Amino acid sequence: MAGRPEGGAKRRNLRSLAAVFLVALMAVPLAAPASAARIDDQFQAWLAKDLWPEAKAKGISKATFDAAFDGVSPNLKLPDLVLPGEKPKTPKKQHQAEFGSPGNYFSEKTLGAVTAGGRTRAGANAKTLAAIEKRFGVPAGVVLAIWGRESGFGAAKMPYDAFEVLGTKAFLATRKDMFRKELLAGLEMVERGLVSRKAMRSSWAGALGQPQFLPTSFLQHAVDFDGDGRADIWNSTPDTLASIANYLVHYGWVKGRDWGFEVTLPDNVSCALEGPDQGKKIADWAAMGITRVGGKPFPPNEARAEGFLMMPAGRNGPAFIVTPNFYVLKEYNESDVYALFIGHGADRIASSDRRFAGSWGKVDGLYRSDIASMQRGLEKLGYDVGGADGLPGFKTRRSIGDWQAKNGWAATCFPDKGIVEAMR
Incomplete structure (x- = not known):
């Protein structure tokens, strides 16, 4: 501090002035990059002057376009947005989130639900799954596990309007180009009559239906497997399961091999x-x-x-x-x-309820920012860690192991307080 008041009177005066200042401050709205109303105005202008010309050039009718955005405003509560007047920044949650053991991902509550639900549906859909495996070469268990993990076998509710999510992210997200492509694909889905406007409900990331496909994935991979003439990943179990298998085949699934x-x-x-x-x-x-x-x-x-x-x-x-x-x-x-x-x-x-034979060890109390700092330290030493994002992928893990072995440490290939401090 530059100076300190002397005596009770001066302290009381300072407290009084502080109180007056606080009341005045509370009466004045905090400055913001842009109000919600102003952002909505900018969004509507963007729709009309930027997105519509491209949509029209891709064969989207004005009726489809207008119906898609009727009553839609940007949802500013979605993650990874950059509001007008702001600069992109790393979200505090991402920067400070406590790093946990990978074993946390395998809670028996979640795994058990997928296992039990998958077995029940394996019996109920045995003929369909056998036909899918014959055509695509993807085992029933894999398809069922994805179905269960992605949407709880179709039970998960999709709380968002897909055009609200995709429109907001195409206008304001850190990855605008990606979401613009998905938004245009969503418009194409409606234009072609592949799905109704009303059915375009999604996750917060814009994923659709029981397999949780983004619109481009729907257009590329959705399959009509029940023979009704349309690929329906919202209501048809055969279409949902076959679409998942078709997606995996597109990315190189090798028939006859295990995972x-x-x-x-x-x-x-x-x-x-x-x-x-x-x-x-x-x-x-x-x-x-x-x-x-x-x-x-x-x-x-x-x-x-x-x-x-x-x-x-x-x-x-x-x-x-x-x-x-x-x-x-x-x-x-x-x-x-x-x-x-x-x-x-x-x-x-x-097959069975067999658990992992190996146990998941405890993880030191680290933050993602600690791991990102460690990654930057390894990068300075010439290691390829796959980017300093605070997530220890395989490149980070093996870089840790190499560094530990070269420096006389027991190679664990996993972040801990010791290597984080060594890299500071």
């Missing part, structure tokens, strides 16, 4: 060998001493093919040898734990 296997990793095999760019024949992984949990050998067709080490918690959790199909599952959601949830859930739906 992966939980394994035991010997101490002398480095966890830094993880990643889809460090593949080996599964037989070669086995020759290094890596074995399937439970003692079964790898199936012969898998042993001859390529596999990849995947350790979402480094040495602090289960280890897996995964196939290219694991990375196809990541095309549905770019997350190792999401793909693992689907693969594990599919196994449990198809």
